[in-house]
Amino acid sequence: MTREHSLLEVTDVRVAFGSKGFRKAPNEVLHGVSLDVREGETMGLVGESGSGKTTIGRAILGLAPVSGGEITFQGRRIDNLSARRRRSLSRDIQVVFQDPYTSLNPAISIGDTLSEPLLAQGYTSRDARRRVGELLDRVSLPADSLERLPREFSGGQRQRVAIARALAISPRLIVCDEAVSALDLTTQRTVLELLLEIQEQTGVSYLFISHDLAVVRYMSHRISVIYRGDIVETGTAREVTDNPQNPYTRKLLLSAPIAQPAEQALRRAAYEREFASAAK
Amino acid sequence: MSDPIPDSTAAIALAPKTRQVTAFRRFLSKPLAVGAAVILAIVVLVAVFAPIIAPFDPGASSLKDAFGPASAANPLGFDSAGRDVLSRLIWGAQNTMTGAGIALIVALVLGIPTGLIAGYYGRWFDSISSWIVNLVMSLPAMVVLLASRAILGPTIWVLMIVMGVLVAPSFFRLVRGIVGNVRNELYVDAARVSGLRDWRIIGRHVFIVVRAPIIIQVALVAGVAIGLQAGLEFLGITSGDTPTWGAMLNEAFQNIQRAPMLLLWPGLALGLTSASLVLLASGLSDVLGERGAPAARRRTRRNAAPAIVVPSTSVPAPAERGALLSIRDLAVSYELADGGVREVVHGINLDIAPGEILGLVGESGSGKSQTAFSILGILPEGGSVSRGSVTIQGTEVIGLAEKKHRELRGTVVAYVPQEPMSNLDPSFTIGDQLAEPLRVRLGLSKQAAKARVLELLQMVEIADPARTCAAYPHEISGGMAQRVLIAGAMSCDPDLLVADEPTTALDVTVQAEVLSLLRRLRSDRGIGVLIVTHNLGVVADLCDRVAVMQQGRIVEQGSTEQILVAPEHPYTRQLLGAALDGVDARPEWQPRTTEVSA
Numbered sequence: 064m065t066r067e068h069s070l071l072e073v074t075d076v077r078v079a080f081g082s083k084g085f086r087k088a089p090n091e092v093l094h095g096v097s098l099d100v101r102e103g104e105t106m107g108l109v110g111e112s113g114s115g116k117t118t119i120g121r122a123i124l125g126l127a128p129v130s131g132g133e134i135t136f137q138g139r140r141i142d143n144l145s146a147r148r149r150r151s152l153s154r155d156i157q158v159v160f161q162d163p164y165t166s167l168n169p170a171i172s173i174g175d176t177l178s179e180p181l182l183a184q185g186y187t188s189r190d191a192r193r194r195v196g197e198l199l200d201r202v203s204l205p206a207d208s209l210e211r212l213p214r215e216f217s218g219g220q221r222q223r224v225a226i227a228r229a230l231a232i233s234p235r236l237i238v239c240d241e242a243v244s245a246l247d248l249t250t251q252r253t254v255l256e257l258l259l260e261i262q263e264q265t266g267v268s269y270l271f272i273s274h275d276l277a278v279v280r281y282m283s284h285r286i287s288v289i290y291r292g293d294i295v296e297t298g299t300a301r302e303v304t305d306n307p308q309n310p311y312t313r314k315l316l317l318s319a320p321i322a323q324p325a326e327q328a329l330r331r332a333a334y335e336r337e338f339a340s341a342a343k
Numbered sequence: 344m345s346d347p348i349p350d351s352t353a354a355i356a357l358a359p360k361t362r363q364v365t366a367f368r369r370f371l372s373k374p375l376a377v378g379a380a381v382i383l384a385i386v387v388l389v390a391v392f393a394p395i396i397a398p399f400d401p402g403a404s405s406l407k408d409a410f411g412p413a414s415a416a417n418p419l420g421f422d423s424a425g426r427d428v429l430s431r432l433i434w435g436a437q438n439t440m441t442g443a444g445i446a447l448i449v450a451l452v453l454g455i456p457t458g459l460i461a462g463y464y465g466r467w468f469d470s471i472s473s474w475i476v477n478l479v480m481s482l483p484a485m486v487v488l489l490a491s492r493a494i495l496g497p498t499i500w501v502l503m504i505v506m507g508v509l510v511a512p513s514f515f516r517l518v519r520g521i522v523g524n525v526r527n528e529l530y531v532d533a534a535r536v537s538g539l540r541d542w543r544i545i546g547r548h549v550f551i552v553v554r555a556p557i558i559i560q561v562a563l564v565a566g567v568a569i570g571l572q573a574g575l576e577f578l579g580i581t582s583g584d585t586p587t588w589g590a591m592l593n594e595a596f597q598n599i600q601r602a603p604m605l606l607l608w609p610g611l612a613l614g615l616t617s618a619s620l621v622l623l624a625s626g627l628s629d630v631l632g633e634r635g636a637p638a639a640r641r642r643t644r645r646n647a648a649p650a651i652v653v654p655s656t657s658v659p660a661p662a663e664r665g666a667l668l669s670i671r672d673l674a675v676s677y678e679l680a681d682g683g684v685r686e687v688v689h690g691i692n693l694d695i696a697p698g699e700i701l702g703l704v705g706e707s708g709s710g711k712s713q714t715a716f717s718i719l720g721i722l723p724e725g726g727s728v729s730r731g732s733v734t735i736q737g738t739e740v741i742g743l744a745e746k747k748h749r750e751l752r753g754t755v756v757a758y759v760p761q762e763p764m765s766n767l768d769p770s771f772t773i774g775d776q777l778a779e780p781l782r783v784r785l786g787l788s789k790q791a792a793k794a795r796v797l798e799l800l801q802m803v804e805i806a807d808p809a810r811t812c813a814a815y816p817h818e819i820s821g822g823m824a825q826r827v828l829i830a831g832a833m834s835c836d837p838d839l840l841v842a843d844e845p846t847t848a849l850d851v852t853v854q855a856e857v858l859s860l861l862r863r864l865r866s867d868r869g870i871g872v873l874i875v876t877h878n879l880g881v882v883a884d885l886c887d888r889v890a891v892m893q894q895g896r897i898v899e900q901g902s903t904e905q906i907l908v909a910p911e912h913p914y915t916r917q918l919l920g921a922a923l924d925g926v927d928a929r930p931e932w933q934p935r936t937t938e939v940s941a
Contacts (some may be wrong), residue, residue, distance in 0.1 A: 068934050104932045111850040112821075124536050146541070153538030166529040170551045179547075180537035218707075228533065247706035248877065252921040266935055274850065277923040284932035300928035318855035320880030321924035324903050327883040334855060 071100040077131035105269040107283030157229035161241035163221035167213040174209030198227040219250035376626020379619035390437040399427040401434040401586040443568040449507025454514025462522025476512040497582040555631035562624035665694025673731035702882040705892035757832035759842040763824035767816035774812035799830040822853030
């Protein structure tokens with residue numbers, strides 16, 4: 064079922080991790096998940112810890128084994144690729160991870176971190192240097208960042224470096240795995256704005272994975288809600304966040320407190336009416 | 344959108360390559376390590392230039408000079424065969440070093456690549472190589488060396504190659520262990536997604552991390568190799584033809600009655616060299632140690648100490664002090680490594696009435712946790728309250744003797760931490776951990792404590808208290824763990840609960856339950872709560888009053904309604920503006936009409 068403008072399609076994907084014990088059944092974390100991302104679209108994926116949302120991202124990136132179903136990118140199968148085919152795919156699919164403290168190698172300078180994917184794709188070192196300059200400019204980091212090590216940067220700045228690295232070879236799709244969750248509120252907002260701006264200019268698609276429904280709602284055209292390895296609801300951002308059909312989505316929505324005391328009191332009352340009695 | 348990067352200027356003001364410079368400087372500040380390095384450098388130079396420096400051929404013997412005394416031409420005298428001791432010592436340096444070098448090179452060549460591959464790829468290579476390594480490590484080195492001599496002959500160089508094989512496992516294990524950790528780091532995943540080949544990832548990202556530990560290990564193993572080599576020679580296992588320090592020791596020992604001084608020189612050379620290697624290794628591990636560690640999850644803030652004197656708070660302190668908790672002009676300072684002092688909380692005022700919930704809001708580095716720690720008297724190493732007053736139910740706690748403070752903690756003020764899991768001891772059951780303070784603090788019997796624990800778990804709405812009681816921390820969920828910690832905090836019936844980001848590590852649905860629990864504890868038991876959080880939604884849900892903190896100061900304080908609905912301070916407005924609660928959902932996706940090139 065190839066839709067028009069479709070870029071990435073994930074169909075009935077299952078992922079299981081072998082457990083360490085002898086003859087123990089493998090632990091399946093995704094039980095047949097389907098979603099798709101169109102060109103220039105942001106697909107939001109929201110779920111709680113252990114829901115398997117990160118695993119979907121890792122399966123698309125080739126970092127987690129796919130044990131069933133298929134993943135296609137621009138109509139071509141990309142699950143379980145050979146190492147060589149996977150490397151050529153890195154031109155099209157990139158990633159921004161959650162933790163800006165561990166996603167950059169502490170011992171490698173920002174300039175080297177950024178030129179690495181370019182050199183791997185066959186850029187000459189002079190072209191790479193020029194491109195790195197453009198990238199730093201693109202994510203509003205000072206040009207003299209090149210020589211510095213990650214520890215000289217704040218969390219928000221490191222996340223900008225990670226975004227620049229993902230952008231380096233002009234990918235079609237960026238998987239953003241909790242890309243702003245580790246950041247302070249104000250920093251988070253500026254990084255989100257940067258991502259939107261980049262999408263506006265380049266037409267890149269995002270698979271935006273987060274536990275925070277408010278952030279996903281702001282960033283995404285469509286949203287899928289994942290619960291314990293199954294997608295329970297998919298729809299436009301408005302449908303899912305204003306009129307959720309699935310009870311779990313409702314719970315997720317109502318349990319996130321908002322910064323308006325009067326409105327929050329109403330939400331809390333609604334939450335307790337609907338869920339607290341069931342919990343006991 | 345305009346793009347404020349608050350601390351970019353601070354980062355740019357730094358000189359480049361700070362790290363290398365400080366690592367070298369830190370090394371220079373260790374006199375023992377520097378001394379050791381100088382001695383080793385001399386030994387190595389002597390070894391390299393032995394043919395030039397040595398006044399005589401080390402093998403040239405003249406029997407008439409046997410045991411001859413020191414003279415101007417032979418400052419250390421002659422040995423039993425009438426050979427010049429100084430020349431033998433100098434050549435001994437070369438041969439001893441070469442022997443150790445051979446062993447090291449063999450060990451490095453065998454140990455490092457296999458360790459890298461086993462650590463990075465794991466699977467069958469790891470299983471097989473680990474099995475072989477365990478086998479080699481279980482062999483007694485001396486016995487193997489003796490056997491090798493019997494089979495391969497008494498040449499010292501061959502034996503050193505065998506020794507290299509025997510010490511290779513220590514490199515293998517070191518490298519494999521570190522690489523196994525690094526492989527799971529996100530930056531390695533990022534490099535894979537970037538399209539890097541495995542050998543490039545191993546060469547760049549992985550090797551750079553194991554470099555420092557390898558250097559340290561080399562210094563240690565070199566010491567061991569020199570020692571073992573000398574031992575072999577001393578025992579006379581080698582032919583003794585090559586002048587090495589061990590061979591000299593052997594020869595001197597045979598004549599210890601006649602010329603005891605002959606033992607001194609090779610012994611001294613060996614002792615000094617080995618000791619220097621050990622000292623150098625420990626110095627290096629101090630200096631390089633943290634460099635090789637995987638990314639530290641530490642946020643370094645480089646706010647210089649404020650040069651200008653600012654009014655201690657923008658909110659004037661109320662004259663009347665809060666009955667439950669009252670903070671006046673509290674300042675917290677940290678000692679810096681260079682001897683300076685940095686103030687992180689610049690004189691704040693706070694009050695909590697009995698039964699009141701106060702939210703302390705701010706971003707990372709604002710000093711909100713430091714404030715909470717000062718109330719509890721648990722500031723981390725190097726931090727101290729530099730001025731001000733904190734009273735809990737009228738008792739001043741600043742400067743209070745630790746014993747008195749300890750009595751206060753638990754019974755009057757209790758603490759709920761951010762990371763529930765890391766605050767439970769994995770080796771004891773939940774029941775044991777909750778019962779212990781009850782028995783120590785309240786002097787309850789084992790039975791009574793157990794009954795009370797069940798009661799506490801019931802109070803924090805845990806469905807099956809008896810089962811939770813018998814469970815170990817890894818058997819319960821994060822939300823459950825936080826309930827257990829709240830139960831622990833409530834165990835001695837405190838009046839004030841200090842909660843530092845108590846829901847940050849939890850899922851939102853679990854957070855909602857924990858917030859309900861805190862609200863119910865307040866209404867049922869009338870406890871006051873200071874809740875430190877960055878989440879304005881949590882504040883709106885739970886708090887009566889809010890204090891907003893920015894860079895160590897409270898910029899605005901008032902009722903929750905007042906602060907969240909009609910904020911006055913620009914920073915509060917900025918925080919509220921950054922929240923995404925009221926923002927519209929993104930409109931539906933439209934196919935792009937024009938092609939844009941990236």
